Amino acid sequence: MIDRRTFIAATAATAAAPGVAAPLRSGGAFPEGFLWGAATAAHQVEGNNVNSDCWALEHVTPTVFAEPSGDAANSFQLWPTDLDLVRNMGLNSYRFSLEWARIEPEPGAFSTAMLDHYKAMIEGCRARGLTPMVTFNHFTTPRWFAARGGWTAADSPQLFARYCERAARHLAGSIGYATTLNEPNLAGLLQEVLPPTIGPRLVAVDKAMSEAAARKFDVPLFYAGNGLYAPDPAVVRRNLLAGHAAGRAAIKAVRGDLPVGVSLAMLDEQAAPGGERLRDAARERLYAPWLRAARGDEFVGVQNYERNVWGPAGKLPAPAGAVRNYAGNEVYAGSLAGTVRYAHSVAGVPVIVTEHGVGTDDDRVRAALIPAALAELRKAMAGGVPVKGYVHWSLVDNFEWVFGYKPKFGLHSLDRTTFKRTPKPSVSVYSAIARRNAV
């Protein structure tokens, strides 16, 4: 149970490979109709997601969560405010997720009221000229699903597909782009990519937390949607791959012309001289199976925050003087373009950047990163990579999983008592690019 993005970040290289960082230059229009968005995810902003696996784990002893999610940004009630923020930034898209735990609060019992809630959000996007990008499942699963083993259960793909089918029947008509799962590619592999300084401890706490939840709910295994510890990672990966395929088929059966994809967590894996073998191995282990699975999709969602630079003996440290994010890792503007290039080379389908951003208390880092990363992205596009949109993570500071509210990824800050959102200076930077449709 951990933020995969942050764990990947924790493993990032700490030195640049020579020649990798192309000089950034400004200017350049994006294609007409390019999607400019901001993203959230249900559990991270809605608040009071009491029927989810994650809420349950936040409240067992021991827990690996720094703090509980609580009210989050109260977006379950304040979603019209969120949509107004997106519109007022001059963006034309909003990425958010449906909460499975709300829509199917008990096995096979679907809530029309909650489907209506998400329908209102989707129509609220349309009313504001925003294309809704809807993630059907962003990590959290219903507590009952986790209590029967979650994604370790043999029938988990079918249960996910049943949920997708019901949600699609109610909602698909107005969705712009759908993704089945968020960052499923790292499930079961987090143990491998954790740095040795913190990995064993966190995996141990995660395992103890999962066991405490199993006792609390009197079940053999309580396995949450984004568990860090996995009894058998290969089983989880197999079921998630099958879940994507079955969920996609269920959605397409309802509305065949709706573009459906999957969003993958990807670092820009780079090779310093002699590091090609390790780089390729990392790509194959972490991304390639999912990118190949995406070949049948209308697009692949790429979510990138950092890079890894591989030397012959392993990851290299960041260059001296590198700008750092909240976790101490390098902020590298070219990583997005590099990742998008690689993703497209394997998947062979158009790319949507469904997440990109930086966790930092210093918004100047974000304000500098956005134009620099977009300039590089445009170069990749000029080089032939079809990219349909860019969605910044996140609209507002939110609940960053095991790290609680400390990491700040938001374009807006959040007052956790009044729920007031305040734009950071980077909003005007990103807004100007989106309005001009050019960087």
Next chain:
Amino acid sequence: MIDRRTFIAATAATAAAPGVAAPLRSGGAFPEGFLWGAATAAHQVEGNNVNSDCWALEHVTPTVFAEPSGDAANSFQLWPTDLDLVRNMGLNSYRFSLEWARIEPEPGAFSTAMLDHYKAMIEGCRARGLTPMVTFNHFTTPRWFAARGGWTAADSPQLFARYCERAARHLAGSIGYATTLNEPNLAGLLQEVLPPTIGPRLVAVDKAMSEAAARKFDVPLFYAGNGLYAPDPAVVRRNLLAGHAAGRAAIKAVRGDLPVGVSLAMLDEQAAPGGERLRDAARERLYAPWLRAARGDEFVGVQNYERNVWGPAGKLPAPAGAVRNYAGNEVYAGSLAGTVRYAHSVAGVPVIVTEHGVGTDDDRVRAALIPAALAELRKAMAGGVPVKGYVHWSLVDNFEWVFGYKPKFGLHSLDRTTFKRTPKPSVSVYSAIARRNAV
């Protein structure tokens, strides 16, 4: 776990005592500022109250519930529609309840977002010229509260008071009238008043359901807010009486001038010649301790649906030709006035009729009952009983506890798929009385 109102109804007399039913006459103004309202309760209309004791019990095996509450009337989202209905009827008050399970989702963890939700409802009442009557707890308690023994736990009054204090701090400023508990007077006594034809079976299922929930959540006792089976009824009653006192003190400490009371479930206990002893015994057993407890309050809430007529050997049957409600019991218009007279005679404080109505598929019964009962109520008032308001149960057909959605108490019908509310003909009858402030 049962609808106390309905169980009381199930025990109602089936024959009238001579001379009890005074002839009804029309006409007569009510005092200026008289409160005309309609009532709901959170679990019965909000929907998806997944963190409550009741939801948990609806989903264990065995369960005594005919069906789960599910989306109910989706009033958690559609409360503005509900308030509009009340206003459009020409009423000046709305009675609803706060959901403890939402406001305190984990022990000691209070949700500002959910308090904001109820604050918006209270302010929504004021914006429509409606005086908000707020029940702090209408039967359902948080699942965590039930899982630690509910009202059997020695510290339950203090836990309730802590919740009342936090809710009052956020909400008390705009509340018109507050009640601590809904119908606590019957807790632990339902076993006694159940008719022998159904009582033992329901109590047995209720007990088995409670035990199944205890196993599911791995606790010694799962005791819900309106449990039918009680390990020790005297303990539950003692804690509820202490809970009312502590909750009231907590609310008054926040806002001393806010009227605070408790709503009691009361039948009009009548005596045929020779039945006085049994009538008095029933009154003492079921109501008197709570009416005496209400002596320190600003008002007592009376909730009446039917009467009992006692003969020397027990309850008498209803008179031949009596109009019957959905449960087959007599509909008797004079019962409200009789109950109000008795309640005031013991409590010595003003009365608010916080519930009155009839469960029936035939709205003509409701349309006839309302003016007839109000004419009798006005006579009681003319005789010196201070009554400050009348609140009809219910605004809309809803989840009637163990009986599910079958009993229809609403002034409006409910489409359970679209959540559309449609006024029944009785709306115009009640509305005309409220607008004229005269019956």
